[in-house]
Amino acid sequence: xxxxxxxxxxxxxxxxxxxxxxxxxxxxxxxxxxxxxxxxxxxxxxxxxxxxxxxxxxxxxxxxxxxxxxxxxxxxxxxxxxxxxxxxxxxxxxxxxxxxxxxxxxxxxxxxxxxxxxxxxxxxxxxx
Numbered sequence: 001x002x003x004x005x006x007x008x009x010x011x012x013x014x015x016x017x018x019x020x021x022x023x024x025x026x027x028x029x030x031x032x033x034x035x036x037x038x039x040x041x042x043x044x045x046x047x048x049x050x051x052x053x054x055x056x057x058x059x060x061x062x063x064x065x066x067x068x069x070x071x072x073x074x075x076x077x078x079x080x081x082x083x084x085x086x087x088x089x090x091x092x093x094x095x096x097x098x099x100x101x102x103x104x105x106x107x108x109x110x111x112x113x114x115x116x117x118x119x120x121x122x123x124x125x126x127x128x
Contacts, residue, residue, distance in 0.1 A: 003048035005119060006030040009039040009066065010086070011059040019053070022108050028115065035059070036066040043070060050080055050122040051115050056087040056101070067099055082118035084111070 005028055008019040016032035023030035031046070033039040036058055043049050052070050054063035067083045074081040085097075088104040102111060 002029050004029045004031045004042075004046050005048055006051045006053065006115060007039050007042060007049055008032045009036060009052070009054040009058065009063065010034065011055065011057075015055075019108070023112070023115075026112055028112075028119070036061040036063070036069075040066065040069060040073075044073070047079065051082045051084065051118050053084045053086065053111070053115070055104075056085050056089065056092055071098070080122045082115075082122075084114060084118075 006023060008016055008023075008030060009032075010016050010019070011034050013034055016034060020030045020032040031039075031042050031049075033042065036054070039052070039054070043052065052067070054066050056063045058066075063085055067085060070081060070083060083099045085099050085101045086104055086106055087101060090103065092101060100114065
C-alpha cells in the first residue's frame with residue numbers, strides 16, 4: 001500500500017476506526033490515533049502526510065492546540081498541510097480560525113471531498 005497521506009485524531013476509537021476504514025476504501029492511506037502526542041510523532045515521521053483531521057476536544061488534549069502545533073511545525077519544515085477540525089459542540093465554528101470545522105456527526109462523503117481537494121492542491125503546488 002502507498003505511503004500515508006492523512007492523519008485522523010479522535011479520542012473515540014470507533015470514530016478513528018470508521019474514518020480509517022472509509023478512507024482506505026476510497027484509496028487514501030490514513031493513520032488513526034486517539035491522542036495528539038502519537039499523531040504529532042507520526043506526522044514528523046511521515047513526510048507524505050498532507051492532511052490532519054482532529055476532534056477539537058480530545059480526552060487529555062486540545063485538537064485546536066494540536067492544529068496550531070502541526071501548522072507551526074509544517075511551516076518550519078516547508079511542508080504543505082491542511083488541517084480540518086471536527087466537533088460535537090454546536091457553538092464551536094470556524095469563524096476567524098484558519099481551519100475548516102465540521103460538526104459531528106460528519107458526512108464522510110463531504111469530508112472526503114474536502115480531503116481529496118486538499119491533496120490535489122498539494123500535488124499541484126509541487127515542482128515538476
